[in-house]
Amino acid sequence: MEIIDNMRKKVRDATLSALKASSDLIEISKINMAINSEEQKIKSLMFEMGREVYESYKQGEAVDAELAEMCEEIARAEMDIEDMKLKILEIKNLKRCSGCSAEIDEDYAYCPKCGKKVETEKVNRDEEEEESETASDYEDEDDAEDEMDNDTEEDDE
Ligand SMILES: [Zn+2]
Numbered sequence: 001m002e003i004i005d006n007m008r009k010k011v012r013d014a015t016l017s018a019l020k021a022s023s024d025l026i027e028i029s030k031i032n033m034a035i036n037s038e039e040q041k042i043k044s045l046m047f048e049m050g051r052e053v054y055e056s057y058k059q060g061e062a063v064d065a066e067l068a069e070m071c072e073e074i075a076r077a078e079m080d081i082e083d084m085k086l087k088i089l090e091i092k093n094l095k096r097c098s099g100c101s102a103e104i105d106e107d108y109a110y111c112p113k114c115g116k117k118v119e120t121e122k123v124n125r126d127e128e129e130e131e132s133e134t135a136s137d138y139e140d141e142d143d144a145e146d147e148m149d150n151d152t153e154e155d156d157e
Contacts, residue, residue, distance in 0.1 A: 057063045057071035089095055094103045099116030111118050 053063060053067050054071050054074055057068060058075075063071060086096075089103060092103075093106045095106050095108075095118065096102070097104055097111040097114060097116060097118055099111055100114040102111060102113040104111055104113070104118065108118055110116065
């Protein structure tokens, strides 16, 4: 009888510990879910913090030097993204309306959606870049052209 009692006890203990283990697992997974949700909260608050800083930076407000560096990096990345998006439009023979941002056929002079005269953003950007180039680049080009002009003039004489 003692053997049977012992066996019963063992079975009961095993059942209890299995139940305990499964309730522990449920408890742990509940806590883990709570941790995840707190971590998500931290992440989105940090994201908002960063966005606030970046908005301040873009509006020309004073930003901590280290943060300003990161803001510059973000701004560069945004420009790169914009360039790549334009590249995709180019491949698709499309351009973007500066008025309503619609993607329209490259040949259109006026946006069929909003009627605005369309100047491609790409062209505008290239012009800006050329203007920002150093004057010496142009001087060098001019010099080269002058020399060529002189050569031809000499040949004529
Ligand atoms: Zn438009």
